[in-house]
Amino acid sequence: MAGSSVKPTPLLKDELDIVIPTIRNLDFLEMWRPFFEQYHLIIVQDGDPSKIIKVPDGFDYELYNRNDINRILGPKASCISFKDSACRCFGYMVSKKKYIYTIDDDCFVAKNPSGELINALEQHIKNLLSPSTPFFFNTLYDPYREGADFVRGYPFSLREGAPTAVSHGLWLNIPDYDAPTQLVKPRERNTRYVDAVLTVPKGTLFPMCGMNLGFNRELIGPAMYFGLMGDGQPIGRYDDMWAGWCMKVICDHMGWGVKTGLPYIWHSKASNPFVNLKKEYKGIYWQEDLIPFFQSAVLPKECVTVQQCYIELAKQVKEKLGKVDPYFIKLADAMVTWIEAWDELNSSGEKSSNSTSK
């Protein structure tokens, strides 16, 4: 019954990093300045390392390009995608903060129905700091929001909730559609502001979009691998989906919650549906095998850390999805490399300071 004692939202200034896969325009950071300026930014440049990313004055940031990633990770850099925003997960690895917020550079500040600018980060923090309810659905949505609670019939033993690992935010204006839907509905815009946050129930998969995403890095960080996409890979635009399915299976195993709904950002422009179709088409049919795989994936109870869960999942990916396409054998190996690299960078407790600029 959190609504009975509403406290101001902590800012988590020293506990949260903002990870941005690339910045193609200065307007992006200018628009977010009032909300982001007090946080540390980690920018992971997704393409040609010789290009210069300009960051406006006043932001505290570190920037990694491909050369930095290669230097820091050595041969293990192979697990980080090149020329694809999936490279953002390198930022999760080098961060030393408890929380991560990641956002795309075509996402701007949205307005709520009253016309007020939405502080997306503040809502993500609220979502992450309040428990989740993965074991039973509450019909008035997040019972920990002000003005809401558990409804009649909600078991009292479940009202303490579960730790929240992920806060998945949504998008007004351009919806996150696949290429076929983009092609069929070129004019569709999301104008419906749904004033809700809810927990995706245990045992249920959902399509996690990386555009506007917060998570507890200390809890679930090692599962937030965005896979092998982009340059040299047969598939794109499944990076966040892959992370979402792996992460959800692991959260279900660990008893943690995943929230979706608020906050909205304003997604300014649709990516090219023809390019997207080329990236997605293998994913569209592979996915028909991936979903049953993840729906039936069981992790043994001996897996008690996220790393152990993830290595086990990689093993199952290799065994079961390797038959679908050899790409998944390569991906399973990259999943293991990712965990090795994560542990290498995160075991000492020291902060990497190999970034290009500061």
Place this chain on the structure above:
Amino acid sequence: MAGSSVKPTPLLKDELDIVIPTIRNLDFLEMWRPFFEQYHLIIVQDGDPSKIIKVPDGFDYELYNRNDINRILGPKASCISFKDSACRCFGYMVSKKKYIYTIDDDCFVAKNPSGELINALEQHIKNLLSPSTPFFFNTLYDPYREGADFVRGYPFSLREGAPTAVSHGLWLNIPDYDAPTQLVKPRERNTRYVDAVLTVPKGTLFPMCGMNLGFNRELIGPAMYFGLMGDGQPIGRYDDMWAGWCMKVICDHMGWGVKTGLPYIWHSKASNPFVNLKKEYKGIYWQEDLIPFFQSAVLPKECVTVQQCYIELAKQVKEKLGKVDPYFIKLADAMVTWIEAWDELNSSGEKSSNSTSK
């Protein structure tokens, strides 16, 4: 992609009955007149049969009191609760229509954020006539609503959806809280209008409230038994919950969907929390055994009708919950009686015309 061809909502005038457990005030039907007048009402009087329920002119209705129920069902009337709104399920049994909408007499017409009166029944019909998505969560909520669709990463093979069995509507103003929450938060009102309809995922239980509820009687009717509550029973206010848990387990088994969210009604007044506590307190601790029971209940694949599923569930209730309290042995027997009575009234295809008034 239903949004691409939006058709006017059919009214289902000849296919839907409105079931009301009792009517304590004339205002109720007057307020709903523009929305209900074209439908047939089934009123099931929940208390003293000698009291007269006044129905305003212009409504087409049939009314059943306890004497009618006893006459029609004979010894099987024992499965219908007395002096409790749980008796409403008798109305589901005597209806011959495909759809049922049931509403409490303290529920009035709500307004949407633009100040327009909400036609709750029309929204229930929309929910029931469009498919559900129980097998995978769609982050933009009901993909069949205008302006929405399946998001990137939603498997294409699941986009045909599943038949919708139940549409669970919500309440503005007085939220549906249990007695302890009512006592702790006497002033809480639900003012948040969440503009969403969503499918409760397969494998997830939720607290189904009978205040504002639509369902496809042809699909799920026999599972909509509201149990033994009220006069002579050790428990109250778990009638709709019980129906919801039984129904959800059966829908999951049959591959059907359950939607929750819109439409809202205006719940005008809170019931007495002290009276409610007395009704609920056994339920509050029994529930801690009920939920694990329903969460782990498995129906054998030989159960291919709702009746078969329900009889099997009654058997499991007797075996497993009978140990919790002898009440559940009595309830399990009543579940079987309910199905026998349902089949008796519904096998001939003839409409019962034993009602008191018309």
